[in-house]
Amino acid sequence: xxxxxxxxxxxxxxxxxxxxxxxxxxxxxxxxxxxxxxxxxxxxxxxxxxxxxxxxxxxxxxxxxxxxxxxxxxxxxxxxxxxxxxxxxxxxxxxxxxxxxxxxxxxxxxxxxxxxxxxxxxxxxxxxxxxxxxxxxxxxxxxxxxxxxxxxxxxxxxxxxxxxxxxxxxxxxxxxxxxxxxxxxxxxxxxxxxxxxxxxxxxxxxxxxxxxxxxxxxxxxxxxxxxxxxxxxxxxxxxxxxxxxxxxxxxxxxxxxxxxxxxxxxxxxxxxxxxxxxxxxxxxxxxxxxxxxxxxxxxxxxxxxxxxxxxxxxxxxxxxxxxxxxxxxxxxxxxxxxxxxxxxxxxxxxxxxxxxxx
Ligand SMILES: [Zn+2]
Ligand SMILES: [Zn+2]
Numbered sequence: 455x456x457x458x459x460x461x462x463x464x465x466x467x468x469x470x471x472x473x474x475x476x477x478x479x480x481x482x483x484x485x486x487x488x489x490x491x492x493x494x495x496x497x498x499x500x501x502x503x504x505x506x507x508x509x510x511x512x513x514x515x516x517x518x519x520x521x522x523x524x525x526x527x528x529x530x531x532x533x534x535x536x537x538x539x540x541x542x543x544x545x546x547x548x549x550x551x552x553x554x555x556x557x558x559x560x561x562x563x564x565x566x567x568x569x570x571x572x573x574x575x576x577x578x579x580x581x582x583x584x585x586x587x588x589x590x591x592x593x594x595x596x597x598x599x600x601x602x603x604x605x606x607x608x609x610x611x612x613x614x615x616x617x618x619x620x621x622x623x624x625x626x627x628x629x630x631x632x633x634x635x636x637x638x639x640x641x642x643x644x645x646x647x648x649x650x651x652x653x654x655x656x657x658x659x660x661x662x663x664x665x666x667x668x669x670x671x672x673x674x675x676x677x678x679x680x681x682x683x684x685x686x687x688x689x690x691x692x693x694x695x696x697x698x699x700x701x702x703x704x705x706x707x708x709x710x711x712x713x714x715x716x717x718x719x720x721x722x723x724x725x726x727x728x729x730x731x732x733x734x735x736x737x738x739x740x741x742x743x744x745x746x747x748x749x750x751x752x753x754x755x756x757x758x759x760x761x762x763x764x765x766x767x768x769x770x771x772x773x774x775x776x777x778x779x780x781x782x783x784x785x786x787x788x789x790x791x792x793x794x795x796x797x798x799x800x801x802x803x804x805x806x807x808x809x810x811x812x
Pocket of ligand 1: 544545547550551559560561
């Protein structure tokens, strides 16, 4: 079957190969036919080495499709079921799961070190134990979450990571208050979802901050009240908050420099919510005086910061009610040549639909 493969960390071009096989099927596993995949910033971060990932590997962890086959012992799933791919499946039994913080369950994530594809040349890993830039994948049954019939595959794929992450940051983690001022630094798919979450919560001002003009324009379409470049951020803070700083600032880039900017633009007593996934050697610094004296809350948000299945259900409910726009996210694409070209090749023949972008 076909899959888009990254041969070595640090390369920016995927190669579409037709000699890849999905392996590992057996008890507790399911085989999926991928029908739609998104491109999430973490895929790029794994490709360039910011996030740890063995190579060669197949990127993609935002996907949806149909169940082809279920292994022994799998309950609640059967061939033909429509599912989305959850890259962080909850075991249901560990302390995090019992507390309702299934986004912190590590049980399923341990599979990420086991290759679930192979080629004549050897093993191929799937990103985060999934790998959705492919026609078929074998994953643990917990990674296949049934979706209602009215949810198209492309929408379900987006809910599988970026939408859940961004909405959850605003709704679960920061709990944005109605009437508040919000700034979102980084306006790719997750940032746009954060903006939509802040809008759902009733924020009065939502300032999108991004150096790329097309992303700023997109942010305005998805609910930002204004969009500025990083150079213009200080002026926006002055104008909107009289220099005090925003009630909430979301860092959706994953770099210490932007996290520091976010911290400085948060008002005293306000909330800095860190959503971006960064590197292990990139340290965020706050001095002990400001940490205490300014009483800014620093809240990291991982995969929506709450029960993952509940986050999916909420995203579907908001989408169905027309309160968030996911259709426009499918068509809004930022081109990354080495990746999009490969996905375009994968898409020929309608076997795989691709959505988004960063
Ligand atoms: Zn668990
Ligand atoms: Zn992701």
